[in-house]
Amino acid sequence: MDMYGVVYSLCYSPCGKLLAAGDNFGRIFIFQYVDALANYICIFFCIGVVHSGPIYALTSTSTYLVCGILDRIVGYKWSEILDKENILYCGCGDGRIYGYDLKSGHNKCSMVGHEDSIHSIVLDPQSKACISSSEDGSVRFWDNRKPSQIAIIEPYKHQQLSHHGGGKWISAMATDTDGNWMACGGATGLSIWHLQSRTLTSSCNDITACVRDVVFYDGNFITVGDNHHVTHTTINGEVTATIPTSSSPNFAIQINENLNSKPVLCTAGNSIMIDIFINFFYKTTSFQCTCSY
Amino acid sequence: MKRRKTIKGQQANKESSPASPSVKIKKSSDEVIKADNEARENKDDDELILQDLIDDPSVFIDKFNQHCEDIKRSMQTIKKVKLYSAENSTREVAKIKPQALMSILSLREINRISQMLCKNAKDSTQEAKQKCESVQLQLENLLYEIVHLKEEISKCGQFKSCGDDITLLEVEEFYRVAPENISLPERTRHDPHQLKLAQLQWELQEREKLAEKCRLAKEEKDRLIKRIEDKRKRIRNLNPLLDSVLTATRPLQDYLSLSISQVDSSSSARYLPRPLYFLFVQANAYQEANDSDIGVTITGDLHKAKQFDQNVVEESIRRASSSQSGQGNKKNLELKNLLTPHPLSVSLRLKESDGNSMALSVYYYPILNICAVKGVKIEVSFKLPDVSSVRQTIEDSSLLSCLFPGDTGKDTPNATNHQQLQSLGLPSFNQFVKEIGNPYIWAQSITGLQFFSLEKEELPMEPAGADLLPNVVNAILARTKSKASLLKQLIALENLQMFPTNSDGKLFPIHTYSQIKEFKVGTDVNIESIKKMSAILNKKLQSGNTTAVSIKFSYRRVKLYAVVLLEPDYPVHPPLTNITISSDQRELTANINADIKCIEAEINVFYQELLEYDSADFMLTNILKRLQVCFEICIESRLKELRDKPVTDLPQRMILQSCRGRDRVKPYKYLENPGCFTTRSTAL
Incomplete structure (x- = not known):
């Protein structure tokens, strides 16, 4: 089983001291990683076979660790993000976005438009709009209050974007902290868009592999994808650094800024290894998601 | 002051005597009362004077001397007056007399005071003496107590503890072995006495445990001895019964043309070595009892077997163990002896329900004292292609490998074999496996050989006994079946x-x-x-x-x-x-x-x-x-x-969802009922 473990999702606890990882066998691994980094030993905190299906998404609220799993009855897959009004937005495998009130668990709204399953959702930090990306190749902007579609962009239709991956899916998005720029990653590589005008500003053709996950940090978009590397890209689309990782491809990247000390970056993907970067430019250590401790 | 008053009073008395009595008496009584009051008022003053006197006896003496002088002077004056002036002597005397009397009174008073003082002094001395005596007594008591305690201490010091005779663990060893709640390192590290106590405590606990263990072991031993004795008795009693059963069943056996009794008398079985005979009898019995398709035959040169003397074997064992400095030639001979099987072997042929069968021969190596399996062959009921790489899987000697978990048959189960080989300068047993066959552990068990393994016993069966052979037979049959089925599949795949x-x-x-x-x-x-x-x-x-x-x-x-x-x-x-x-x-x-x-x-x-x-x-x-x-x-x-x-030249498949999740998993799982493909929904 250890040979075939794939870590789909990563998430930090609100206190910033724990790291949760969800894998394809429905297990959630919690690492007490701050202590672990101090000693360079992985302290394995707890393990639970929580669900029977793969855990595709993890996010944490102030009190809950929310797992996006495979709902066997409806056949959805979820990726979700939490906004400040305590509403959990889930992008599902049937191409809809559902908003749930976390306290009551009731469905607040649903947004219809995507033609295929949704890969990721982010909230626009300025306009509080919800942005979603999908297997159908489109990125759509939604008004949270109405709820209705505001705009749509389709990166795969732009000629300047490379089509090396095949297909048109967009698997990851990230916005910068001011809400000016957005990065889309997927089969079309990495492209950077101006949020207000929703126009393509730069494409990053140096990244030749499909992009699976993107985060924004300190003026750079940091991506992982179908190769052995973590890639740092500026808003202009220039690659500034590539750092090797132990898995290939990588499916998840997370930065922990809740710690008082330096932020910590971690990546995970097509193996049971989770790579930890204290300095963003070289790998510090790796954790293993395995029961054989 | 008192003296003054007294004098006043006397003067008053003196003055009042010549006056008219009625008034004077009244007046004097008033005076007396007044004086009394004054005296009472001034009692404290008296006390004070007394105190002064006590404090300073010199004043007292001075007063005494002064009064004595006064009296002396008064006496002399009176004497002078009486001698020299007779006419007015009475008057003069009367004049001086009160003074002298006053002094005498004072003297009396002083006398009284001195008496009192003397008594006081005596009292206080007595008191002090008593105090002193009690302190003295106390001191003596304490001294006695000290002596007593000293005696006690010296007695304690000389106390002979039996702890010295007990052998204790070394301190480091003790801290390593004993649990924290006994060793209490923070208390005992610096206190040798506490350490000793803790060590003794631990020793006591350990010895109690061991004593209990010893008792249990003894009980177990007694129980086992009793059981063995019982069983022996039962077996002894069984013998005549069995004999009578055998004679009684002979007609029945003859009628059913069974050959149970003939096995013993068959000529070649008599010359089988003991382990092979065990197997032979067991296999025959199994065949008789289960009516299963299992063929048991004895192969080998009967003539040689007759000559194969047990004594020769023992001789060579002895030589093998003592020939450590033998020549190379001799060593080769020894090795040859070592690897020579008994001339007779038992061949088994097991047939499973589909008609496939497995054949194998069991050889016994007397000097090594192990049984080995050789000539394992599978015979399938279907036709095998003449030229095929599949054939190598059935001629492989690993056909019966791992019949039971971990039983690879690559090493000898008899630990003494290693020693035997080492004495011949041969390090490993592995190189001879091809020559002598695979000494599987189950092969030892079904021939009644038992060895102590250094590792944990891995076979999930009884160590020896009648129900062992069925286990092995079933395992071999299952193996035959799966191998035959594998062969069929491989042949198909080869095409x-x-x-x-x-x-x-x-x-x-x-x-x-x-x-x-x-x-x-x-x-x-x-x-x-x-x-x-x-x-x-x-x-x-x-x-x-x-x-x-x-x-x-x-x-x-x-x-x-x-x-x-x-x-x-x-x-x-x-x-x-x-x-x-x-x-x-x-x-x-x-x-x-x-x-x-x-x-x-x-x-x-x-x-x-x-x-x-x-x-x-x-x-x-x-x-x-x-x-x-x-x-x-x-x-x-x-x-x-x-x-x-959209592509048209691809086969039409019903797919519920083309991909799912971060890694975009494809729908690999086929559902029979709608005939569609879906992504896996359960993890395990």
């Missing part, structure tokens, strides 16, 4: 076809679109290519027990190369598969591609599903079938992705 199984149409769609291009078995498989791929496969290969099978699928210019490693006890342990997909000189493996990893996981992790409709014997075929389907799905979805327009 580039899949053997039909019950799972067709249930776990996999009936139609396949890819072709099998190549199939290899055993030594033909290109092992070098696997070695690079996976550390686990590599490790399994090096253990040397596995059989490798390789297959190549081809679908739309893409090739899939899979290597399946079959364990010797296949299908008890599922096979392990490694795949490589190559197209246009690009090779992808699970390490770098999530899709391939997912396919491998489908096969290697979720193999349990394959047992739903078929017995485990067909696992290899089912695995390859699933691999084929996954491969087709993978290629088709990739092609769909690469083309912008």
